[in-house]
Amino acid sequence: MKTAMELNNRYNDDKVNDACGLFGMMDLSGRRFGAEEPVKAIANMHERSNGLGGGFAAYGIYPEFRNDYALHVMYLNQESKEKSEAIISNNFDVLRSEKIPVDYSAHVIRPPLMWRYFVHPKQNLLSTLTSDDFVVEQVMRINMETCGAYVFSSGKNMGVFKGVGFPEDIAAFFRLNDYEGYMWICHGRFPTNTPGWWGGAHPFNILDWTVVHNGELSSYGINRRYLEMFNYNCTMQTDTEVLAYTLDLLRRKQGIPLSVVTKILAPPLWEEIADMNPTQKRLYTTLRMSYGSLLMNGPFSIIAAHQGEMMGLTDRIKLRPLTAATLDNMLFLSSEESAIRLVAPVLDRVWSPLGGEPVVGRLKSDTERIEVIAH
Amino acid sequence: MKSFLESEFTVVRDEERCIRCKVCVNQCAYETHCYDAEDDRILSKDENCVNCHRCVIFCPTHAIRIEQNVTGYTQNSNWSREAIVALKKQAEYGGILITGMGCDKPNFTYWDRLLLDASQVTNPSIDPLREPMEIKTFLGSKPDRIELEEVDDDVVLQTKLSPQLVCEAPILFSALSYGAVSFNVHTALAKAATEFGTYMNTGEGGLDERLYKYGDHIIVQVASGRFGVHPGYLDVGAAVEIKIGQGAKPGIGGHLPGEKVTEDISRTRMIPVGTDALSPAPQHDIYSIEDLRQLIYALKEATDYTKPISVKIAAVHNSAAIASGMVRAGADIIAIDGVRGATGSAPKVIRDNVGIPIELALASVDQRLRDEGIRNHASVIVAGGIKSSADVIKAIALGADAVYVGTAALVAMGCTLCQKCHTGKCPWGIATSDPWLTKRLNPDIATRRLTNLLRAWSLEIKEMMGGMGINAVESLRGNRMRLRGVGLTDTELKILGVKMAGD
Ligand code: SF4
Ligand code: SF4
Numbered sequence: 001m002k003t004a005m006e007l008n009n010r011y012n013d014d015k016v017n018d019a020c021g022l023f024g025m026m027d028l029s030g031r032r033f034g035a036e037e038p039v040k041a042i043a044n045m046h047e048r049s050n051g052l053g054g055g056f057a058a059y060g061i062y063p064e065f066r067n068d069y070a071l072h073v074m075y076l077n078q079e080s081k082e083k084s085e086a087i088i089s090n091n092f093d094v095l096r097s098e099k100i101p102v103d104y105s106a107h108v109i110r111p112p113l114m115w116r117y118f119v120h121p122k123q124n125l126l127s128t129l130t131s132d133d134f135v136v137e138q139v140m141r142i143n144m145e146t147c148g149a150y151v152f153s154s155g156k157n158m159g160v161f162k163g164v165g166f167p168e169d170i171a172a173f174f175r176l177n178d179y180e181g182y183m184w185i186c187h188g189r190f191p192t193n194t195p196g197w198w199g200g201a202h203p204f205n206i207l208d209w210t211v212v213h214n215g216e217l218s219s220y221g222i223n224r225r226y227l228e229m230f231n232y233n234c235t236m237q238t239d240t241e242v243l244a245y246t247l248d249l250l251r252r253k254q255g256i257p258l259s260v261v262t263k264i265l266a267p268p269l270w271e272e273i274a275d276m277n278p279t280q281k282r283l284y285t286t287l288r289m290s291y292g293s294l295l296m297n298g299p300f301s302i303i304a305a306h307q308g309e310m311m312g313l314t315d316r317i318k319l320r321p322l323t324a325a326t327l328d329n330m331l332f333l334s335s336e337e338s339a340i341r342l343v344a345p346v347l348d349r350v351w352s353p354l355g356g357e358p359v360v361g362r363l364k365s366d367t368e369r370i371e372v373i374a375h
Numbered sequence: 376m377k378s379f380l381e382s383e384f385t386v387v388r389d390e391e392r393c394i395r396c397k398v399c400v401n402q403c404a405y406e407t408h409c410y411d412a413e414d415d416r417i418l419s420k421d422e423n424c425v426n427c428h429r430c431v432i433f434c435p436t437h438a439i440r441i442e443q444n445v446t447g448y449t450q451n452s453n454w455s456r457e458a459i460v461a462l463k464k465q466a467e468y469g470g471i472l473i474t475g476m477g478c479d480k481p482n483f484t485y486w487d488r489l490l491l492d493a494s495q496v497t498n499p500s501i502d503p504l505r506e507p508m509e510i511k512t513f514l515g516s517k518p519d520r521i522e523l524e525e526v527d528d529d530v531v532l533q534t535k536l537s538p539q540l541v542c543e544a545p546i547l548f549s550a551l552s553y554g555a556v557s558f559n560v561h562t563a564l565a566k567a568a569t570e571f572g573t574y575m576n577t578g579e580g581g582l583d584e585r586l587y588k589y590g591d592h593i594i595v596q597v598a599s600g601r602f603g604v605h606p607g608y609l610d611v612g613a614a615v616e617i618k619i620g621q622g623a624k625p626g627i628g629g630h631l632p633g634e635k636v637t638e639d640i641s642r643t644r645m646i647p648v649g650t651d652a653l654s655p656a657p658q659h660d661i662y663s664i665e666d667l668r669q670l671i672y673a674l675k676e677a678t679d680y681t682k683p684i685s686v687k688i689a690a691v692h693n694s695a696a697i698a699s700g701m702v703r704a705g706a707d708i709i710a711i712d713g714v715r716g717a718t719g720s721a722p723k724v725i726r727d728n729v730g731i732p733i734e735l736a737l738a739s740v741d742q743r744l745r746d747e748g749i750r751n752h753a754s755v756i757v758a759g760g761i762k763s764s765a766d767v768i769k770a771i772a773l774g775a776d777a778v779y780v781g782t783a784a785l786v787a788m789g790c791t792l793c794q795k796c797h798t799g800k801c802p803w804g805i806a807t808s809d810p811w812l813t814k815r816l817n818p819d820i821a822t823r824r825l826t827n828l829l830r831a832w833s834l835e836i837k838e839m840m841g842g843m844g845i846n847a848v849e850s851l852r853g854n855r856m857r858l859r860g861v862g863l864t865d866t867e868l869k870i871l872g873v874k875m876a877g878d
């Protein structure tokens with residue numbers, strides 16, 4: 001049986017390539033809403049995917065387990081399930097273990113077995129690790145060692161649902177209408193070299209970080225080698241994985257504010273830095289000098305989210321599209337404005353963020369506004 | 376003793392074109408040509424000719440052609456002409472064969488077996504004429520993380536970076552010591568570095584005070600002979616480089632013959648006029664890695680931690696381990712000079728047989744520093760056989776922060792790679808201190824030739840980056856996925872960390 005890496009990159013290409021449609025929708029008041037609108041919106045961008053990948057991340061869907069890690073695992077064979085469950089039960093207290101409810105009549109291709117576990121790490125095993133680091137370690141272990149199991153979601157009070165099919169079919173398969181979240185991140189995929197592997201679909205998730213991504217990083221080789229120095233193994237060999245690990249390193253491990261992280265991924269040009277005031281100049285020069293290897297070069301637009309925060313960003317010369325819009329408490333991010341208009345024909349504000357200019361939405365308990373951080 | 380050596384070159388003069396102007400007679404530094412008044416003819420002593428092309432370029436009627444002597448020895452794949460000539464020379468002189476410039480052997484070059492990528496469909500290429508293309512490069516130690524403090528809605532930077540060199544392109548001029556090259560050459564390098572926004576490296580012979588005004592664009596070298604090293608010299612440079620070794624002659628020192636030590640050079644090198652300047656093989660205060668650490672910190676103390684300290688080594692078999700030690704010893708920059716690195720003078724046997732190709736050394740050093748998680752702590756400059764912008768970009772993709780160019784800069788100024796620098800009679804006024812010859816190199820024109828070269832390479836680098844869909848050089852640095860190999864074995868590909876073309 002093949003490892004997740006072999007499944008994900010079956011021709012051993014430099015990396016996995018794809019292009020896509022993105023959609024994100026967040027109620028900043030924290031009100032939870034169903035999958036109907038996000039699914040309708042991403043389905044509207046049908047031409048941006050080719051039926052070989054669709055997926056969703058929904059936040060706030062497991063309030064009864066809000067403090068526990070929800071592991072979503074796909075199993076390609078029974079043996080990998082046994083191995084994984086051994087790892088899980090040896091390392092975690094398992095509060096619930098169940099099959100993810102699915103609808104086999106949905107139009108999807110060869111779905112693997114889907115299982116979920118609500119867990120928390122056995123305290124005596126943590127030693128010096130934080131719970132988060134411990135979970136990351138176990139997730140990597142299952143993905144690397146079990147040959148056929150793949151943990152595709154590992155955050156708290158959130159879940160990723162993804163697979164091979166058009167996004168609307170994936171939504172039907174996972175019966176997403178049964179869930180309510182305050183933030184939905186959606187993705188329709190057009191892969192060019194990984195047909196048929198459910199784990200290859202987006203969103204990519206680690207802990208409660210989720211990334212959906214459209215584009216191809218021409219800097220992938222060095223982004224990846226830089227992350228390897230910090231012990232991230234890029235087993236999936238996708239740009240999205242590199243983005244997710246970068247966010248994990250900068251935001252979670254190094255505590256850099258998201259607004260600054262976006263300036264590492266898509267930094268201002270040197271000529272723009274030259275025009276800044278001395279404090280800003282020093283900040284941005286230091287950032288570029290220190291984190292040059294994490295500059296995400298080449299075309300991308302991403303939506304990244306974690307508990308309470310959603311961020312949209314494009315590369316600094318905007319080679320891929322992104323539109324933002326607001327209506328009351330709702331923040332929308334989308335590859336195409338039409339998808340937003342479909343679910344909200346009348347909007348308070350619609351705009352196309354400039355290249356490298358992030359759009360960040362936070363739950364209102366954190367801050368009272370949708371923040372648009374300009375250059 | 377009758378010499379059994381034959382002339383290497385044949386001077387062919389078109390008598391119909393020759394107007395007896397005697398330009399060739401006056402230009403040749405080796406007295407190849409002479410005027411026979413009786414016959415009103417120019418004659419040539421082929422045995423003196425070194426194929427420097429000085430007469431070819433300056434002959435107003437293009438009457439001269441230099442040919443390889445066609446009289447070859449009997450064809451023999453083992454005993455090449457080169458081998459036979461070397462044996463004869465040694466039989467006649469009984470000494471070490473000395474030569475100039477870098478190793479001229481084939482097969483040591485990997486750049487030409489590496490190919491670059493370009494974007495198609497899934498990823499757009501970028502047009503450098505329409506979009507910004509950034510190749511600005513910073514050299515020095517970088518932190519693994521930045522400390523920021525959030526004050527109200529603002530972030531305040533807490534980290535202070537250690538000193539850095541700022542280059543407008545990842546290309547610096549390699550060490551060329553004063554004495555080995557003329558004052559005019561040093562002047563042109565310093566002016567070109569200043570105008571373009573990069574750095575020249577003094578080499579081991581100090582820096583003439585007249586050039587102190589360009590100090591912000593000069594890396595001052597401290598080598599085993601300590602020639603010209605004094606507080607003012609350390610203060611004036613933008614960075615200090617400790618020279619441990621050089622690619623053309625790893626493991627051995629240097630020798631500037633007394634006849635090259637003129638008044639100016641003696642003042643700068645701080646040795647008497649006419650004395651030989653002998654650089655010992657090792658630095659006599661560095662017999663181990665902890666000694667290197669002491670010298671690095673002595674120089675940091677002496678310069679008040681205001682300048683990056685570079686350490687330059689020749690690429691040898693265990694460069695990776697040495698480099699790791701150098702970074703841990705506190706070097707901000709490590710410079711590695713490969714087997715093809717040039718010199719003003721070296722034993723031919725060493726130049727051609729000691730050291731390893733820079734491509735392999737670079738690949739293993741970069742990977743080792745990453746494996747050990749210390750790649751951010753020092754920048755890597757590579758030298759030794761960078762002959763085009765393609766080599767520069769391949770070096771960057773393999774993992775270098777920047778390159779040093781020496782030979783390429785000399786060629787830009789007029790050098791024709793005749794490999795006779797050690798004679799002190801460079802007909803192009805470069806590797807000489809003879810005033811009759813040095814005045815041949817006009818520093819202003821040479822400056823322009825150098826800045827043109829840097830500009831041309833920068834434009835080419837931007838074109839290639841644009842083709843790869845990369846608009847900032849930091850996204851190319853160490854991005855080996857954008858390289859492929861051709862004609863390489865699995866082991867070579869593994870060491871280089873690149874895939875075979877087509878894979
Ligand atoms: S420089 Fe040319 S034209 Fe003048 S004497 Fe020499 S060969 Fe003749
Ligand atoms: S510097 Fe002068 S002597 Fe040396 S190779 Fe070049 S032309 Fe010949």
